[in-house]
Amino acid sequence: MGPAPAGAQVRGAAGEPEVMEPALEGTGKKGKKGSSKKRTVAGSPGEGLLQPVKLSRAELYKEPTNEELNRLRETESLFHSSLLRLQVEELLKEVRLSEKKKERIDAFLREVNQRIMRIPSTPETELTDQAWLPAGVQVPLHQVPYAVKGCFRFLPPAQVTVVGSYLLGTCIRPDVNVDVALTMPREILQDKDGLNQRYFRKRALYLAHLAHHLAQDPLFGSVHFSYTNGCHLKPSLLLRPHGKDERLVTVRLHPCPPPDFFRPCRLLPSKNNVRSAWYRGQSPPGNGSPEPPTPHYNTWVLQDTALESHMQLLSTVLGSALGLKDGVALLKIWLRQRELDKGLGGFSGFLVSMLVAFLVSTRKIHTTMSGYQVLRSVLQFLATTDLTVNGISLCLSSDPSLPALADFHQAFPVVFLDSSGRLNLCADVTASTYHQVQHEARLSMVLLDSKADDGFQLLLMTPKPMIRAFDHVLHLHPLSRLQAACHRLKLWPELQDHGGDYVSAALGPLTTLLEQGLGSRLHLLAHSRPPVSEWDISQDPPKHRDSGTLTLGLLLRPEGLTSVLELGPEADQPEAADFRQFWGSRSELRRFQDGAIREAVVWEAASMAQKRLIPHQVVTHLLALHADIQDTCVHYMGGLLDVLMQGLKEASNTKGRMVVSQGEELVLVPNVEAILEDFAILGEGLVQAVEARSERWTV
Numbered sequence: 276m277g278p279a280p281a282g283a284q285v286r287g288a289a290g291e292p293e294v295m296e297p298a299l300e301g302t303g304k305k306g307k308k309g310s311s312k313k314r315t316v317a318g319s320p321g322e323g324l325l326q327p328v329k330l331s332r333a334e335l336y337k338e339p340t341n342e343e344l345n346r347l348r349e350t351e352s353l354f355h356s357s358l359l360r361l362q363v364e365e366l367l368k369e370v371r372l373s374e375k376k377k378e379r380i381d382a383f384l385r386e387v388n389q390r391i392m393r394i395p396s397t398p399e400t401e402l403t404d405q406a407w408l409p410a411g412v413q414v415p416l417h418q419v420p421y422a423v424k425g426c427f428r429f430l431p432p433a434q435v436t437v438v439g440s441y442l443l444g445t446c447i448r449p450d451v452n453v454d455v456a457l458t459m460p461r462e463i464l465q466d467k468d469g470l471n472q473r474y475f476r477k478r479a480l481y482l483a484h485l486a487h488h489l490a491q492d493p494l495f496g497s498v499h500f501s502y503t504n505g506c507h508l509k510p511s512l513l514l515r516p517h518g519k520d521e522r523l524v525t526v527r528l529h530p531c532p533p534p535d536f537f538r539p540c541r542l543l544p545s546k547n548n549v550r551s552a553w554y555r556g557q558s559p560p561g562n563g564s565p566e567p568p569t570p571h572y573n574t575w576v577l578q579d580t581a582l583e584s585h586m587q588l589l590s591t592v593l594g595s596a597l598g599l600k601d602g603v604a605l606l607k608i609w610l611r612q613r614e615l616d617k618g619l620g621g622f623s624g625f626l627v628s629m630l631v632a633f634l635v636s637t638r639k640i641h642t643t644m645s646g647y648q649v650l651r652s653v654l655q656f657l658a659t660t661d662l663t664v665n666g667i668s669l670c671l672s673s674d675p676s677l678p679a680l681a682d683f684h685q686a687f688p689v690v691f692l693d694s695s696g697r698l699n700l701c702a703d704v705t706a707s708t709y710h711q712v713q714h715e716a717r718l719s720m721v722l723l724d725s726k727a728d729d730g731f732q733l734l735l736m737t738p739k740p741m742i743r744a745f746d747h748v749l750h751l752h753p754l755s756r757l758q759a760a761c762h763r764l765k766l767w768p769e770l771q772d773h774g775g776d777y778v779s780a781a782l783g784p785l786t787t788l789l790e791q792g793l794g795s796r797l798h799l800l801a802h803s804r805p806p807v808s809e810w811d812i813s814q815d816p817p818k819h820r821d822s823g824t825l826t827l828g829l830l831l832r833p834e835g836l837t838s839v840l841e842l843g844p845e846a847d848q849p850e851a852a853d854f855r856q857f858w859g860s861r862s863e864l865r866r867f868q869d870g871a872i873r874e875a876v877v878w879e880a881a882s883m884a885q886k887r888l889i890p891h892q893v894v895t896h897l898l899a900l901h902a903d904i905q906d907t908c909v910h911y912m913g914g915l916l917d918v919l920m921q922g923l924k925e926a927s928n929t930k931g932r933m934v935v936s937q938g939e940e941l942v943l944v945p946n947v948e949a950i951l952e953d954f955a956i957l958g959e960g961l962v963q964a965v966e967a968r969s970e971r972w973t974v
Contacts, residue, residue, distance in 0.1 A: 362731045363647055367601055370447040370608065380441070380524045383516050384453065386494055387526055388435050391457070394488045399428040402476050412487040412812045415500040415510035416479035419775055420553065425465060425473045429484045432457040433533070438586040440624060443593055445603040451523070456582045457481075457530045469537050469576055471553045472774065475508045478579075481530045482512050486812040489514060496521040500816065501809040503529060504703070505619030508575055508774050510816065513809055531579040539697050542577050543678055544570035544686035554771050567768035570686035571779075574702040581698055585629070588669075588694055592632040596642040599635070602649020603628050605735065609650070613715050613739045618804035619779060620703040622712050627653070629693070629700055633669055651723060657716035663706045666690025688783065707786045711801040714830075715739075741803050745828030747890055747913030751904065754820040757781045760902035778804070778819050785902060789827070791857070792897045793890055794841075799830040829890060829913075837886035843874030859900045884917040 372380075397407055402425045405414065439454035440446035446453075459481060468474040482500070489512070490498040496517035503509040512528040515521050541548070547566035551557065593599050607624040610616040616623050630653060634640040640652050660667075666680045670692055677696040684690055687699050688706035701709070722730050742748055751757070758777045761770055769780035782802060790800055805823035810816065843854040846864055854874045855862045865875045878893075880886040891911045898904040 359731055360647070363605070363735075366608070366735060367604060367646065370604060372446065372448065372451065376451075376523065379520060380451070380453065383520070383524060384437065384455070384526065387455070387514060390489060390492055390494065391435060391485065391528075392431050394429070394431060394485060396431070397429040397484065399426050401425075402427050402473065402480075405480070408480075408483060409487050411490075412483050413815050414479050414483050415486075415812075415816050416475065417507065417775070417816060417818070418476065420556065423471055423473055423476060423553075425468065425477070427477050427480050428463055429481060430460045430463055432530075433460045434458040436583060436586075438529075438582050440603075440628070442586065443589055443600070443628070445593070445600050445607070445624070445628060447604050447607055450525070452525045452527055454527050454529060457485075457528055459530050459532060461533055461536065464532060464536060468532075469541060469548050471549055472508065474532065474576060475774075478530045479510055482510055482528070483812075485528065486512055490812055493517060498812055499809040500812055501527070502619075502807050503527075504621070504623065505804070505806055505822075506575060506703070507776055507807075507816070507819070508572075509579075529579070529582065531582055534580055534583060537576060537580060539577075539695070540676075542573040543697065544568060544573060544683055544699070545678070546573060548572055548576075549771050549774075551771065555767070567771060568686065569772045570699075571702060571772050572774065574699060577698045581693060581695065584695070585625075585693065589628055589632060592635050593628075594642075598645045599631060599640070599642060599649055601646025602640075602644070602653065603631055605646050605650045606631075606653055608735050609654075609719070612735065612737065613744070614741065614803065615708070615712055615715065618806045620705050620708055620804070622704060622708060626691070626700060626704070629669070629691070630656070633667060633691075636669065651720075654716045654719050654723075657712055658720050661713070662689045662691055662701065663709055666692065668692035668696060669694040670696030672696055705783055705786070705802070707801050710799060714799050715744075741801065741826060741828045744830070745799075745801070746831045747829040747911065749827050749829075749894060749912065750910040751825040751827070751908060752910060753908065754778055754822065754825060756904050756908045757785075757825070757902075760785065760904055763901065763903040776819055778822065778825060781902070782825070785898075786827070788897055788901055789894060792893050793829070795835045796831055796838075796890060796893075797829060798832045799828075801828045801830075802826065803828070831890065837880075837883065837889070839878045839880050839886065839889065841876035841878075843876070846872050846874065859896075861896060884914060887917070888914045 400407060402423050403421065408414070434457075436456045436458070437453060438456045439452070441451070441453040459477075463477065463481075464474070468477065486498055486500070489495055494517060495514050497513070497515045499513045500510050501513050503511045509529075514526040514528065516523055540546075545568050547569050549569045549572055551566060593603070603624070606627045607616070610622060610624065610627065615621060631640060631649060634652060634656060635642065639656065640649055644652070666683060667690070668680065670677065671694070674696070680690060680692070683692065683699050687702050689701040689704045689709045690699055691701040692698065693700055719734055722734055727733070760781045761767075761777045764781065764784050766777075766780045766784065769783075770777060773779045782804075786800055786802060790797060793800070803826040807817055807822045841858070843858075843862065844850040851874050858876050861876045862874050863876075864872055865877075866872050878889045880889055891913060894911065895906040895909050898909060899906060
C-alpha cells in the first residue's frame with residue numbers, strides 16, 4: 276500500500292478522536308454520520324487497513340502454474356498433508372539466523388580476528404617451566420604426569436579460519452556457536468610432539484596465553500574455557516560479546532597444527548603414541564611385548580589436522596543446496612530433542628552433516644531434495660544400517676597403504692571413515708549410543724509412515740529425555756568409584772589411551788557386562804553423560820568426577836522379564852566354568868525335572884512387583900562383583916508406581932464399593948465417586964513419581 280495523499284493524512288491526524296469514537300456509540304443519527312465519516316477516512320490507504328483484493332473472473336479461475344502443481348504434488352507425496360509442510364517450513368524459519376544477526380556476528384568475528392593477531396609473542400621455555408604464565412589464568416588441562424619433554428613459545432596464529440556450521444549455513448538457534456580454527460605456526464611445534472601428550476600440552480598453553488590477553492579486552496563480556504565435545508585433552512576458549520549482544524553468539528577457538536605437520540602413518544589406530552614408561556612410571560616388560568595401541572589418542576590428534584579438509588568437503592557437498600542445509604538443521608533438532616548429541620561420544624550435528632555428505636556421494640540423497648526428504652532418507656539409513664558391524668567410508672582412494680575397515684572395527688565400536696581413510700569420525704561414539712540412535716530412528720520412521728496428525732509434534736517438538744524413553748533408569752554416583760572399577764577390570768591400556776579418563780575407559784566394559792547379565796530381559800541399554808560446564812580462566816579445569824552423574828537407561832522386554840531363573844550350561848560342559856565366574860556366588864548346581872544337572876542362578880522375588888525388579892538385583896550384583904561398585908553407589912529407579920497401584924487396590928477394596936437397596940435385597944455395587952477419587956490420587960502420585968525420577972543427582 277502506497278502513501279496516502281497529503282490531505283488525507285492531515286484529516287486523519289486531526290480528526291482521529293472523532294473517527295474512532297463513533298465506532299463505540301449506538302445507532303443514533305450522530306452515530307450514523309460518524310460511521311459514515313469513519314468509513315470514508317478508513318477507506319484511505321493511509322490508515323494501513325487491509326482491503327479485500329478484487330480479482331477478475333479470468334484471474335480467479337486461471338490454471339495453476341507448473342511450480343504450483345509441483346508444489347502440490349510434492350506435498351501430497353512427501354508430506355502427507357499441507358499442514359505438515361507448513362509446520363516444517365515454520366520451524367525452519369524459527370531456527371534460522373536472520374540476516375541482521377549474521378551481519379552483527381560477522382562484525383564481531385572481524386574484531387576477534389584483529390585482537391588475536393595483536394597478541395604479543397613469548398620467549399621459548401621448557402614445557403614444564405610455566406612461570407611465565409600470569410597469575411590470573413590456569414592451564415586448562417590436567418598435566419598428569421607433569422614431567423614431559425619439549426619446548427614452547429607463543430606466536431600469533433599462521434591462519435585464522437572459520438569452520439563449522441556457521442559458515443555452512445546449518446547452525447540453528449537458540450545456541451549459536453561459531454568455531455574458529457587457529458593454525459599454530461610450525462616454529463612452536465617439534466617433530467615428536469605427537470608423543471606423550473606434548474601436542475596437547477602446547478595446545479593448552481597456547482589457549483592460556485590467548486585467554487589472559489583477551490580477558491582484558493572490553494570487547495568481550497565473558498572469556499571461559501570448555502572441553503571440545505567433552506574431550507578433556509582438547510579444551511577450547513569461549514568468547515562472548517559485551518553488553519546487549521552477550522547472548523548473540525559464542526565464538527569457540529580451537530588451536531590446531533598445520534594440516535601436513537604430523538605423519539599420518541604414525542596416527543593409525545594400531546600405533547602407540549603414549550609410552551607406558553612415561554604414563555605409568557614403569558619400564559615396559561622385558562619380554563619384548565609391544566606397547567598397547569592408542570587409537571583414541573591418535574584420533575584426537577587427527578581431528579585437529581582435518582578441520583579445514585572437512586570444512587571444504589561439506590562446503591562442496593552442501594554448497595547452494597538449500598534442501599540439504601534444511602535437512603541437516605532438522606536432523607540437529609531431532610538429535611537435540613532426544614539428547615543424543617550431548618557429552619563425550621554423542622552423535623553430534625557434525626556427524627549428521629558428514630553422514631549427509633556420504634549419502635550424497637552414494638546417490639541415496641540428491642542435492643535437489645527438500646529438507647523433509649533429507650530427514651526421511653537419513654533416518655531410514657540409520658534405522659536399517661548397523662555401523663557397529665559394517666562400517667562406511669567417504670574415502671574413494673585405492674591406496675594399499677591405507678588400513679582396512681576391519682582394522683578400525685578392532686579398535687572402535689562404531690566405524691565411519693572420512694575422505695582420507697585414516698580418521699574414524701565415530702571414534703568416540705559407543706555402541707550403546709549408536710544403538711539408541713538406531714532405535715529412535717526406527718520409532719521415527721514408524722511415526723512418519725503412520726501419517727499421524729501429531730507426527731510433527733512428536734518428532735521435532737517434544738523433548739524426549741532418558742527418563743521418558745526407558746523403563747528403568749539408574750545413576751552411578753559418585754563417579755570416582757569408576758576409578759576403582761578400572762583397577763578391578765584391569766583397564767590399564769584403556770586408561771593410557773584415554774589420558775586418565777576413567778569414566779570413558781570403564782563405560783564400554785560396564786555396558787557390555789550389564790548387557791550380558793540382563794540377556795533376554797533387555798531390549799536396549801543406553802547411557803548419558805551430561806556435558807561438562809565451562810569454567811573461568813582463573814579456575815582449575817574440572818576433574819573427571821566433577822562431570823556429573825553417569826546415567827544408564829534400560830528398555831526391557833516383556834517376555835522373560837519376570838523369570839526368576841537364569842539357566843546355565845550342564846555341569847560337565849566347559850562353559851560351566853565361565854558361567855560360575857560370571858555370576859560368582861549366585862551360581863549353583865541344580866537338578867531339574869528332566870534329570871539334567873545344570874548351573875543356574877535363582878533370584879528372590881515373591882510377588883509380581885518384585886519380579887519386575889529383578890533387573891535391579893542383576894545390575895547391583897554384577898557391578899559389585901566385577902567392578903567393585905557397591906549397591907550404595909547405584910541409585911536405581913524402577914517400579915516406583917507399584918506402591919501407588921497397590922495403594923489404589925487397597926483403597927478400592929475398602930471404599931470402592933457400597934451397599935444399596937434394590938427392591939427387597941441389598942446389592943454391592945461400585946462406588947463411582949470413590950473410584951474417581953482413587954484415580955485423582957493416582958494421578959497426583961504419578962506426577963510426583965515422574966518428578967522424582969527426573970531429579971538430577973548432584974556431585
